Amino acid sequence: MNAIFKALNDATRREILELLKTKERSAGEIADHFNISKPSISHHLDILKQADLITSEKKGQFVIYSINTTIMEDVLQWILTFKK
Amino acid sequence: MNAIFKALNDATRREILELLKTKERSAGEIADHFNISKPSISHHLDILKQADLITSEKKGQFVIYSINTTIMEDVLQWILTFKK
DNA sequence: TATATATTTAGACAAATGTCTAAATATTTT
DNA sequence: AAAATATTTAGACATTTGTCTAAATATATA
Numbered sequence: 001m002n003a004i005f006k007a008l009n010d011a012t013r014r015e016i017l018e019l020l021k022t023k024e025r026s027a028g029e030i031a032d033h034f035n036i037s038k039p040s041i042s043h044h045l046d047i048l049k050q051a052d053l054i055t056s057e058k059k060g061q062f063v064i065y066s067i068n069t070t071i072m073e074d075v076l077q078w079i080l081t082f083k084k
Numbered sequence: 085m086n087a088i089f090k091a092l093n094d095a096t097r098r099e100i101l102e103l104l105k106t107k108e109r110s111a112g113e114i115a116d117h118f119n120i121s122k123p124s125i126s127h128h129l130d131i132l133k134q135a136d137l138i139t140s141e142k143k144g145q146f147v148i149y150s151i152n153t154t155i156m157e158d159v160l161q162w163i164l165t166f167k168k
Numbered sequence: 169t170a171t172a173t174a175t176t177t178a179g180a181c182a183a184a185t186g187t188c189t190a191a192a193t194a195t196t197t198t
Numbered sequence: 199a200a201a202a203t204a205t206t207t208a209g210a211c212a213t214t215t216g217t218c219t220a221a222a223t224a225t226a227t228a
Contacts (some may be wrong), residue, residue: 009093
């Protein structure tokens with residue numbers, strides 16, 4: 001739970017998740033959406049991956065990232081314990 | 085959304101929310117549940133309050149904190165946009 | 169094989185964060 | 199009014215975080 005909330009606690013990372021919501025994308029495509037250096041985006045992707053919120057797959061010289069919505073379910077369940 | 089995720093990105097603060105889930109409590113009662121100084125807990129309470137996740141009310145010399153579950157609804161809605 | 173393209177790793181640095189102790193403020197009790 | 203109790207504010211400090219540039223690694227293409 002710690003890794004998930006840590007990953008979600010950054011606007012750029014949440015925006016990356018939004019991007020991946022529609023379709024999978026390469027690291028470069030993701031980086032192109034931000035005014036942030038590629039190494040920084042790579043680092044954000046790593047944090048999202050540590051939280052299992054995204055997965056990656058190497059395709060030739062590209063690395064394709066996809067969202068892993070099953071982890072969102074964990075957050076959902078946690079939130080639901082607070083609904084009276 | 086930023087303030088909410090920031091507030092949730094700490095195990096102590098999440099545990100405070102768990103405590104308040106059952107009933108409202110004074111700052112001192114909350115602090116007694118942790119091996120952390122009262123000023124630190126006060127600071128955590130402030131961050132939770134900034135996110136509107138809790139409310140406070142002064143009762144005599146005590147300050148009583150309560151959870152505000154309506155804000156959890158916002159997180160819930162955000163999460164749900166990822167469920168396919 | 170040399171060069172270009174895609175991505176990550178390494179290391180540095182400023183800003184933000186969580187913690188503490190000491191002091192200040194507010195309220196109640198003696 | 200003085201002392202006790204409850205909480206917050208202020209300031210310090212070590213750790214974590216997000217960012218950058220430069221360099222390393224991996225793959226594809228000329």
